[in-house]
Amino acid sequence: GLHFLQNGHLAVALYGAKNIQVYDDQGKLTSAFRASGEDLWPRDITVLQNNIILVADSHTQKIRPFKMDAYTSKKDFADLHARHLFKEPTSVAVCHRKKHIVVSDTGNNDITILNTNGQLQHRFGCHGNGDVEFDNPEFISVDPFTDRIIVSDCNNHCVKIYDFEGRFVCRIGEHGQQVGQLSHPGGVVADDQGNIIVADGANNRVCV
Secondary structure (H helix, E strand, O other): OEEEOOOOOEEEEEOOOOEEEEEOOOOOEEEEEOOOOOOOOEEEEEEOOOOEEEEEEOOOOEEEEEEOOOOOEOOOHHHOOOOOOOOOEEEEEEEOOOOEEEEEEOOOOEEEEEEOOOOEEEEEOOEOOOOOOEOOEEEEEEOOOOOOEEEEEHHHOEEEEEOOOOOEEEEEOOEOOOOOOEOOEEEEEEOOOOOEEEEEHHHOEEEO
C-alpha cells in the first residue's frame, strides 16, 4: 500500500522489507522507518489529519500508529481498545469527514470501523459470497464525497460498496476477463471525479 503525506511526499508500505519508505516528489528516498522493539509487517498505510501514519500490520494483527514528524511508534490500537479485534488486517483507510478509520480483515472476512482513538464503532461481514459476505476482502477505500466504503472482495472477484453503517449498496464485476469482469481484484480507490479504479490482479490490468 502507499499514501501521499501532507507534505506531498509518498509513503510506501513494504511488506518484504518490513519497513515504511518515504519518497519526495522527485522520487528520491528521504527516509525509512521500522517499529522499535518489534517487527513491522506493513500491508497498507494511510494518514490521519493530526499527522499520524496508520499502518495495517497483518503479522502482528494490529493497526499501528506512528507520528509523522519523527516516525516514532505510538501506542498500538490493538494495545488500547482493539485488542484481539483483528486476525489479519490488510488494508486501512480514513473517512476524514466522519473522523473514523476503516479496516479490512482478510482473516475474519469482515470490515471494522474505529474512531480515531482506536475504539470500535461498528463491524460487518463474514465469510461467504453474499452481499454482506466476503472471501478475502483484501483492500478498501472510502469515497471522499459520499463516505461510502469500497471493498475489493478478492476471491469473489468483485468490488462491493457499502454506506458507512455497513448497508450494502451495490456490487461491481463478476469473474472473468471481459470488460466489466474481474479476477482477484486488489487495490481500489475512488478519484475526485467519482470513478472507482481497481487493480484487476489476475487479469494484469487496471479498470475504471
